Amino acid sequence: MKRYELTVGLEVHAELKTDSKIFCSCSTAFGGEPNSRCCPVCMGLPGALPVLNRRAVELAVLAGLATDCRIERYSAFDRKHYFYPDLPKAYQITQYAHPICRDGALKIEGEWGVKQIGITRIHLEEDAGKLVHEGETTGIDFNRCGVGLIEIVSEPDIGSSAEAVAYLKALRSRLLFAGVSDCRMQEGSLRCDVNLSVREVGERGLGTRTEIKNLNSFRFVAAAIEQEYARQVEVLEAGGVIAQETRRFDPATGKTYQMRQKENAADYLYFPEPDLLPLLLEQGEIEALADAMPELPDARRARYRREYGIDGGDADALLADPLLANYFEEAAEQSKYPKTVVNLLLTELLRLSDGEAFSSPIAPSHLGELADLLGEERINSPTAKRLLSRMADEGSPAAIAEREGLWQINDEPTLRAAVREVLAADPKSVAAYLGGKTNAAKALIGRVMAKTAGRANPVLVNRLLGEALSQLHPS
Amino acid sequence: MSKELLSMGIAALLSALGKGGLSSAELTAACLASIKENEPRLGAFLTLDAERTLEKAAEIDTRRMRGERLLPLAGLPMALADNIMAKGLPTTCASQMLGDFISPYDATVVDRLADCILLGKTNIDEFGLRSTATSPTQGAAAAVAAGEALFALGSDADGLTRQSAALCGAVFMKPTYGAVSRYGLVALASSLEQIGPITRNVRDNALLLSAIAGLDRRDATSKAPQWGELSPQIGQGITGMRIALSTDCYQEGLAPAAHAFKELGATVEEIKLPDLSCALAAHDVILSAEAFSGLARFNGIRCRHRAGAASLAELYEKHRAERFGDGVKHRILLGGLVLSQQYRETYYERAQALRTALTRTLLEQLGRYDAILMPLTPRAACHGRYRRELYTAPANMAGLPALSLALDKSGEGAPTGIQLIGKPFAEPTLYRIGAALEEVCR
Numbered sequence: 031m032k033r034y035e036l037t038v039g040l041e042v043h044a045e046l047k048t049d050s051k052i053f054c055s056c057s058t059a060f061g062g063e064p065n066s067r068c069c070p071v072c073m074g075l076p077g078a079l080p081v082l083n084r085r086a087v088e089l090a091v092l093a094g095l096a097t098d099c100r101i102e103r104y105s106a107f108d109r110k111h112y113f114y115p116d117l118p119k120a121y122q123i124t125q126y127a128h129p130i131c132r133d134g135a136l137k138i139e140g141e142w143g144v145k146q147i148g149i150t151r152i153h154l155e156e157d158a159g160k161l162v163h164e165g166e167t168t169g170i171d172f173n174r175c176g177v178g179l180i181e182i183v184s185e186p187d188i189g190s191s192a193e194a195v196a197y198l199k200a201l202r203s204r205l206l207f208a209g210v211s212d213c214r215m216q217e218g219s220l221r222c223d224v225n226l227s228v229r230e231v232g233e234r235g236l237g238t239r240t241e242i243k244n245l246n247s248f249r250f251v252a253a254a255i256e257q258e259y260a261r262q263v264e265v266l267e268a269g270g271v272i273a274q275e276t277r278r279f280d281p282a283t284g285k286t287y288q289m290r291q292k293e294n295a296a297d298y299l300y301f302p303e304p305d306l307l308p309l310l311l312e313q314g315e316i317e318a319l320a321d322a323m324p325e326l327p328d329a330r331r332a333r334y335r336r337e338y339g340i341d342g343g344d345a346d347a348l349l350a351d352p353l354l355a356n357y358f359e360e361a362a363e364q365s366k367y368p369k370t371v372v373n374l375l376l377t378e379l380l381r382l383s384d385g386e387a388f389s390s391p392i393a394p395s396h397l398g399e400l401a402d403l404l405g406e407e408r409i410n411s412p413t414a415k416r417l418l419s420r421m422a423d424e425g426s427p428a429a430i431a432e433r434e435g436l437w438q439i440n441d442e443p444t445l446r447a448a449v450r451e452v453l454a455a456d457p458k459s460v461a462a463y464l465g466g467k468t469n470a471a472k473a474l475i476g477r478v479m480a481k482t483a484g485r486a487n488p489v490l491v492n493r494l495l496g497e498a499l500s501q502l503h504p505s
Numbered sequence: 506m507s508k509e510l511l512s513m514g515i516a517a518l519l520s521a522l523g524k525g526g527l528s529s530a531e532l533t534a535a536c537l538a539s540i541k542e543n544e545p546r547l548g549a550f551l552t553l554d555a556e557r558t559l560e561k562a563a564e565i566d567t568r569r570m571r572g573e574r575l576l577p578l579a580g581l582p583m584a585l586a587d588n589i590m591a592k593g594l595p596t597t598c599a600s601q602m603l604g605d606f607i608s609p610y611d612a613t614v615v616d617r618l619a620d621c622i623l624l625g626k627t628n629i630d631e632f633g634l635r636s637t638a639t640s641p642t643q644g645a646a647a648a649v650a651a652g653e654a655l656f657a658l659g660s661d662a663d664g665l666t667r668q669s670a671a672l673c674g675a676v677f678m679k680p681t682y683g684a685v686s687r688y689g690l691v692a693l694a695s696s697l698e699q700i701g702p703i704t705r706n707v708r709d710n711a712l713l714l715s716a717i718a719g720l721d722r723r724d725a726t727s728k729a730p731q732w733g734e735l736s737p738q739i740g741q742g743i744t745g746m747r748i749a750l751s752t753d754c755y756q757e758g759l760a761p762a763a764h765a766f767k768e769l770g771a772t773v774e775e776i777k778l779p780d781l782s783c784a785l786a787a788h789d790v791i792l793s794a795e796a797f798s799g800l801a802r803f804n805g806i807r808c809r810h811r812a813g814a815a816s817l818a819e820l821y822e823k824h825r826a827e828r829f830g831d832g833v834k835h836r837i838l839l840g841g842l843v844l845s846q847q848y849r850e851t852y853y854e855r856a857q858a859l860r861t862a863l864t865r866t867l868l869e870q871l872g873r874y875d876a877i878l879m880p881l882t883p884r885a886a887c888h889g890r891y892r893r894e895l896y897t898a899p900a901n902m903a904g905l906p907a908l909s910l911a912l913d914k915s916g917e918g919a920p921t922g923i924q925l926i927g928k929p930f931a932e933p934t935l936y937r938i939g940a941a942l943e944e945v946c947r
Binding site for chain 1: 589590596598603606609610612687688689690691692695696722723724725726794795797798801802803804806807817821841844845846849853
């Protein structure tokens, strides 16, 4: 019986999917030679000034709309000061006093039922550079410096590691589908800090909280939460007090450690950024963005259920990636067999797509066509597989099938004749089958398929073979 | 530069250049000669590059002869304060902190004057912050007054440049906030400062401001000037214009100017200005806060010659301790204090509230007058470090244009300086009044 309950709040940073950085026109492309994508502005050189990237604002609004936030028509920028080598100006331009979005929520479903996790605020800010440790020295790469971020702060409504992961998955999904961010934790375009406290069940106030940083996968977030919960309970049970501090999670040991720098109660000397004007949004602008927003996962899931009868694990798989979902919709739009489309997509095409984002050289319409051919039993599965490997280069499966005579043979008399021939030619297998080795039928089916150049309808062959074999053994 | 050439003024020189009676090479050579003669005494320049300037002058002359289209004020020799970026030249801000820093890019104002002949970078107080109670350093003003350069650009966050200019007998306009791009100006006080023209007379000043002002995509606080043309009103006289004057300021040497205005047909009325000591205190707080912030980026990390240190913390401390002067350090410490959690409300937020009130009052008063006549520097002995900005800080706080002029240039001792403050984008009006006064004081 747990005496202590867990309270978790999550701070998620997502890199905005803009072509250029938030305050200058340098490219945001990932990787590249160190310090090849910088300019006086993002390098914080003397005399350089920030200019706000309008697209970054739009994406922040979309993020707010996708999480049911109130979009603030007035928001403003502040300077947050601290000294660290990856921060060239020694201050970060962020939104402290007046964030662009407030008071949203995300619904999560799981063993706990259905729960709303509140979102306190979403604000815009710039990223810092990256420190690269090489033996005794540390290099600083400013390519990432100035990339636009949104910080999404949740209410301390999360009560377990499972809820935390569900929240992160739901958030990631919304941001992906709204086109706000690529959300790749491994690449660092999605980062999560955990704020955690415990309290005795029944207690009203929240306990002292600690912050855990350096978590770059959902799995680590869950592990860190469980670890820190256990640690805090242990401390309290032993009569100690929790120090308000920032801790680092080490995936190797699975434990949290106090960070070397003292991050407690830092005074960032916030004040309004004098180089930028306050951000004013017109109601019309916000509405236009809402109208242009891509359909979000929840709405799509409902539609898939309604229109295609697709739900559960299949829907989950499709909705993991907007590119995949969009591809599916395009293919299914022209097909009478959406469930077959899903099958083909998830088993065949997904396997062939390399990299984190889905892509396929096969046109969606051709996939839809292939699904129809299968659904109408005009081709069999082996043929479908063979066609798939050729569709990227040769296009329409129906055209290929027609050209090369790959249509499925559904004519019973033809198949019956083939079966008779195979049985006649292979008495050994027949005897083996009749002798009780039911596996022998497989070999016989194989022969029929070979005889028909792989075009026979396998279901029919199975039935007809069964009938023929039972006739040989009247009992 | 020879007295003859100097007395011609920009418009006449441009005309002579255009007609071919004068070459940029000649002009530049004249400036260089003046520099050679005067620099030992003045020490106005921190960086000079005679060879490059003569090459540039020759190039402009060639392009002019070919009939190529040239940028405004092409071929005229100028000086640039050393806190403004000019690609390839040092920009040291007169500080050890930037002792070996070479500008990697041009400031917008330098871009706009790309066909001028940049003689060199001039001396300023370290980062533009006055460190002692003595006269402000402004090499640009001295250079222009002595004929080492035809004109110059300098920045003004608190009035030092206005005061320097008048002390030398030059003219300086601190423009309406936002009228001139700050891109390329090493930031000291981002919401207070502007780059402005330093010239020998009012007409020249208007021509120069015309060339450098205007909306800049790279400066989000820059605005499109709403003044149409700057110069046309100059020479139209000031009959019927209404000039305000604070009762308290009569003792500050404004009587002669007030008298001159009346003689010229303007109405001079006394008004009660807002509490300037209060405004000054607020200015002090805001300047310190913004200086703290703007100077934080100078910390040794992206630096070729760092202070030797065993840890990161030590690097930050040593580098800044060794490379900043005392005046700068004082400002930074004050700035950190007024922004701290403990004192932010008491100092920074209150200062901004005072600023808003001051701005509102001044705008209200300027609604009834064409300009406010103000002194430049308090005559009384200064109590406290920063009283010298008493009359100049308000224009920075409210973002208003302020023209400084020297009167009585002929007499012994330093010329008397006055200031004309106007509504936002009232530069044409200020030039008109200033020109009229200048005429009388010749």
